[in-house]
Amino acid sequence: MIPAPASSDPHAGLSSALRLSVMRLARRMRAESADESLTLTQLATLGTLERHGAMTLGELAAHEKVQPPSMTRIVSALEDRGLVVRGPHRDDGRRVVVCITDEASARLAEDRRRRDAWLARRMHELTPDEQDALRRAAPVLEKLAQL
DSSP states (O other), X not given: OOOOOOOOOTTHHHHHHHHHHHHHHHHHHHHTOSOTTSOHHHHHHHHHHHHHOOEEHHHHHHHHTOOHHHHHHHHXXXXXXXXXXXXXXXXXXXXXXXXXXXXXXXXXXXXXXXXXXXXXXXXXXXXXXXXXXXXXXXXXXXXXXXX
């Protein structure tokens, strides 16, 4: 194994430890998904539509940071499964918007319930100080995710 080059960045160790921890936690959370038939990108797309309402394919692609042709494929797959529908834009009939269906909302709710329950069970295994540390870290992690 080749040793990693020495870094002059004082945050290198924390960055590495945080990256590994977040990736492992994300992997465990994915394993608790109630609907293994949906990809992470499909779940994220449904979540975006549920939170923000109907969007054009371009808006949805920009929000999810994927190329429009990729979003077209994602939406087509979700539409084939009855999880989204396409309809006319309310202000411009030439444009099409994508909307989430009630079935998809129910699937998302079940998925979130299952993952939240798993995480709550794990958090009960932590000390009160560790729980407080997570309570303080949650907004910081959200800020990192938004940068």
